[in-house]
Amino acid sequence: MVRVAGLGISNGLLAIGQAYYLAGVIDMVFLGGQELAAVAGSLWLLAGLACVRALLTYLEGVLAFELAARVKTDLRERLTRHLFSLGPVALANQPAGELLTVMSEGIENLEAYFAKYLPQLCKACCIPVLILAVVWPLDRATAAIMLVTAPLIPVFMVLIGKAAERMNHRQWETLNKLSAHFLDVLAGLTTLKLFGRSREQIAIITRISREFRDATMDVLRVAFLSALALELLATISTALVAVALGLRLLYGEVAFMQAFFLLLLAPEYYLPLRLLGSQFHAGMAGKTAAADIVRLLSLTGGERVPGTERLLSPQQVSLAFNRVHAAYQAGSRPALRGISFTLAAGRHLAIVGPSGAGKSTVAALLLGFITPAAGSILVNGQDLATLRSSEWLRHVAYVPQRPHLFQGTVADNIRLARPDAPMAAVMQAGKAAGAHEFISRLPNGYDTLVGAGGRGLSGGECQRLSIARAFLQDAPLLILDEAARGLDVSAQARLDNTLARLLQGRTAIIIAHRLSTVRQADQILVLAEGRLAEIGPPAELIKRQGVYSRLLAAQAGEGQHV
Structure with a gap:
């Protein structure tokens, strides 16, 4: 940004020099009666200044758009990395349409903000000051007119x-609502x-589309009217x-x-x-989008903070939950309240x-999507919170239950389970x-696009295919989260046989599976x-005639899964 602003300000300084030599050539030729040959040096200098200014303008544009492209790429990467670090639980309450709009339209809006608005803002702050510094010693009256009229433009922009800003915010919210x-x-x-x-x-989408159209027209109306007013102010001031x-020239x-x-x-000078006024709309659109981007980047979740330790003896995994409390959001109803259990390596729970x-x-706790509010989870005797996330997973x-x-x-x-796996292993x-x-x-076959x-x-x-991933990964800990839910009886029976092979030799957590698998x-x-x-x-649980027995009876009576 400094280089972009520097090129723009340098262009402004050259404009002062170009105006000086042009005034001198006109004065010498038309009033001094000199031949063009006498001012040939000044003409060549003017031509050189014009070429240099054109080159600076070109370089300024290239650097500004390169800057904007880098900012967009970095923001997309940073935002994507941050959303991945939050995990699915923290993002569950974020509308997918809003996320999509911010990642696409929102970040694209920053191009005009960084490539046009910010460089122009720097030039608007510096170039008039430089010109005023040149004019003031030469003619106080002209400098006074410039000094009085120039602030009218930023004052109008503030008004x-x-x-x-309100209209841009309304337009952005309507776009988010339409996408969602x-x-x-x-x-x-x-x-x-x-x-x-x-x-x-269809009627609802049509209504929201009309709201977005009206909001966009309001924004454009303000943009065009403000540009007209700013042009008028600058023209009147000139x-x-x-x-x-x-x-004063007439009176000598x-x-x-x-x-x-x-x-x-x-x-x-003006x-x-x-030009700042003409880029004002781009600036407002960029600021509105940036507010949502900053909000997403400031989101925090219950994701596990990656530790630094490696898992010892990773060939087998044992688990221990010690009075674990967990909630999906701070202040919300606890999802787990002080549960404790141990699971030996190679056993199934x-x-x-x-x-x-x-x-x-x-x-969700074992996968690191949320962290315990209290208590601890031990893996092979090591606290899960101290393990390096990528290493553990x-x-x-x-x-x-619904593989993607x-x-x-x-x-x-x-x-996905093992990117470097050869086709034979797949x-x-x-x-x-x-x-x-x-x-x-x-x-x-395996090369078919899905x-x-x-x-x-x-x-x-x-x-x-999700189970094939698990076979390919060949991990010591297996988590089945209602893997047969939604399948018909014959498909469930075939899947049970497959899962039985997958479970062999692995520590397993089986969540809400069919009765045959649970047994x-x-x-x-x-x-x-x-x-x-x-x-x-x-x-033993059946003999107790407790909660599990009642669940079995309810399943038998209603034909539902446990």
Whole structure:
């Protein structure tokens, strides 16, 4: 930014020199009666100054846009890194449409702010002062006119600034609302068609689009009116200087060369202020977008602060929860209330309970999405908070209830677990997950492109690719978060056999699985309202006739999963 401003200010200094030599040439040729040959040196100098000014203008533009491009790239990288560090839990309450708007339109708005508005603001602050410093010793009257009229332009900008800021804010909020609602409609398109509510949503989108159009027109109206007013002020101010110099020249109070030099400087004096007014809209749009970017960068979450230690004896993993309390937001209702349990290496723990009991919170804690509000989690006797995040997650395989597939090939999606895995290992993982058969039927096998979110694949097929990732990762700790939810009976039965192979030799946390899988667990932990209600082997819990037995009875009567 310093170099950009320096080039602009240097251009302004050269404009002073250009005006001086131009006034001298006109005075010598038209009033002094000299031949052009006598002023050839001055003409060449003027031509050189014009070329240098053109070069400086070009370099200033190039550097300004390079600066803006670097700022946009750095901001996108920083914002993406920050959002990734927050994790899914902290971002759950942030509208996806707003995030998308900030990452795309918001950051793009900063280009005009950094490439045009800020450099022009620097020139508007410096160049008039430099010109005034030249004019003041030469002619106090002209300097006084410039000194009195120039502040009118920034004063006017301040007066319209608040209104323009409100209008820009309204336009930005409407754009966020439009993006969020449009994404929401796309995500629920099937439901809207099913219940015949498409027309209502079209009407809502049309209404918000009109609001955005009106907000945009209000912003443009203020921008054009302010530009017109600023041009008028600058023109009138220049005219005042010209009239005052003309009258004084007429009465012989000032020499022609001096008067003409001052007259040439007058437009250069007001030009930075006029151009600042024309970039004022870009400045307001950039400031509005920057406010949202700063807000996102200031978001904090319950993500685990990465430690520095490495996991000892990573071939096997044992876990211990010691009176762990957890909440998703500060001051919110606790999701877990003082639960304690131990899980030996190679053993399987099933976590069951009604919806909202805190089952998935255990997975969120182990994955580092949130941190315990109190208590501690030990891994092989080491505090999880002291382990390096990237190091720890290499030892955890996670199979969620709704796996996400990214735009790319089937092999690319499986390789997320191990990017450097050879194709032979990818195919072996596909076979182990029972996915090889359906993958082979795809047009290009493992090189078949799948859409974002697994478009073109069934829910069971997406789940098998997620299990293939777990096989490929071959981590000692496995977390299954309702991995069979939403599948039909036959698909669940096939998946159970696959999961049984995946569980072999691994420490496992199995959350709200089907009854057949839960019965295979070494221990069952029953949660109720975030508290540990029961824990023990399946047979022992059935004998107790407690909470677990009631859950079994409810499942048997209603055909629901535990």
